[in-house]
Amino acid sequence: MRAGRERPGPDNKQAAPLAKGRPDDPHPMRPDRKPMNTTVPTPTHRPDVDMDVDPAFFEQAPPQDLEAEQCVLGGMMLSKDAITDVVEILEPGHFYKPAHETIYGAITGLFTRGEPVDPITVTNALQRAGELARIGGAGYLHALIQTVPTAANAAYYAEIVHDRAMLRRLVTAGRRVTDLALAGEGDVEQIQDAAAAEINAAILQRADTETLPIGADDQDLIDELEAGQRGETEAGVPTGFLDLDNLTGGLKPGQMVIVAARPALGKSTLALDFARHAAFAAGRTAVFFSLEMSRRELQMRCLSAQAKVGLHNLKTAGGMDAAAWSRVAETMTDMRRAPLLLDDATGATVATLKAKCRRIQQRQGLDLVVIDYLQLLQSGRSRPESRQVEVSEMSRNIKLMAKELGVPVVVLCQLNRGPEQRVDKKPMVSDLRESGSLEQDADLVILLHREDAYDKESPRAGEADLIVAKHRNGPTATITVAFQGHYSRFVNMQSDF
Structure with a gap:
């Protein structure tokens, strides 16, 4: 009852x-x-x-x-x-x-x-x-x-x-x-x-909600406003990118965050940066589900980014000197302690990912989920009506998953060829592939753009734009960061390279 x-x-x-x-x-x-x-x-x-x-x-x-x-x-x-x-x-x-x-x-x-x-x-x-x-x-x-x-x-x-x-x-x-x-x-x-x-x-059942007068919980609202004015508002999970965190207040519980780009522009790298910073710098438990890369490849990328040793050097015989080995050893110690979980979840469905997240949450708590990437997820249906309907259903289920778990879920998505048909090559929300419901379900949409990926002579070589194209209850903006491809990472423009 x-x-x-x-x-x-x-x-x-x-x-x-x-x-x-x-x-x-x-x-x-x-x-x-x-x-x-x-x-x-x-x-x-x-x-x-x-x-x-x-x-x-x-x-x-x-x-x-x-x-x-x-x-x-x-x-x-x-x-x-x-x-x-x-x-x-x-x-x-x-x-x-x-x-x-x-x-x-x-x-x-x-x-x-x-x-x-x-x-x-x-x-x-x-x-x-x-x-x-x-x-x-x-x-x-x-x-x-x-x-x-x-x-x-x-x-x-x-x-x-x-x-x-x-x-x-x-x-x-x-x-x-x-x-x-x-x-x-x-x-x-x-x-x-x-x-x-x-x-x-x-x-799973829908929680009963009570219909209340607009002023029924006004004291809670006042407390929240006062806390915000004092700068005491509970912060979300930090991404490590200062301008982005200042804009959004961090990734908030229950949010569905879409990071989208054309292939090979670095969306997996950016999402791994989010998870790395949450775990290594903020001590938050993060899980990274990769449907594309193996767990070993994720480890190598994370090691390269944290230790500042080129990914190529890690994989090449004689590619590391004593100083590099020292940084690798120190980073390996940090990796053993960091609450970052990696899962090469090939062929997974939203239901199986949610089940894994629930186990993690019960065992050690959970603060951030990253899924790389949406179009590789399986719907679990033997005969889906259409790919668009299938993606829409998965998008909705991911949003529900974020709300049920009470954590931000970052979902990577491929963009269609729309940006390549424009003169400036800049992506738009309408370029999200296969489903208009992605924009509707998402609380935050970040489009990744790099000019030098299209123009090798670009004066903005090594720079990338994080275009915050949708921000529910907040402003949008374009944030410029530095791309360090040799270290498999993005960093703040102010960072010491």
């Missing part, structure tokens, strides 16, 4: 299950009252309860309360207030019996259109949709009205239906986890990630 809902009955005590002549039933079962019609076909398959699994594992019937479902629907046909209460709790898929799901859809459809809701109008709606016979006919709808004790209890019965639906989801997730373990396909860690993703998907 969720907070904020009172159970009906004297002194708010727990109500007994529906029964004939229950004390709080204003209409106890009378001799002239017809019993409930139970001839409606029972479901042979439910999307949320997979029956393809060996029934020997789970011999009990899935959790459900058909009588509560009937009382919900009957109450909704008796009272518009009951409809208002129920729709805040239930979705169509929460009903176990398909016929009840269909009736619920008809009721909410009428309600949404502002039309009357009663057995007659619901019958007509179902008849027009060709569903009346499948749900048991008009007689079943009238029987629902007769069964409900009182429409005032509809929200309470809806909570029961909701709770049973959540239990069914857990049962289904348990079955799928069992199947994954028994199949044994892939390594153990992949199976664990997939299992965790199933469980997390089953328990």
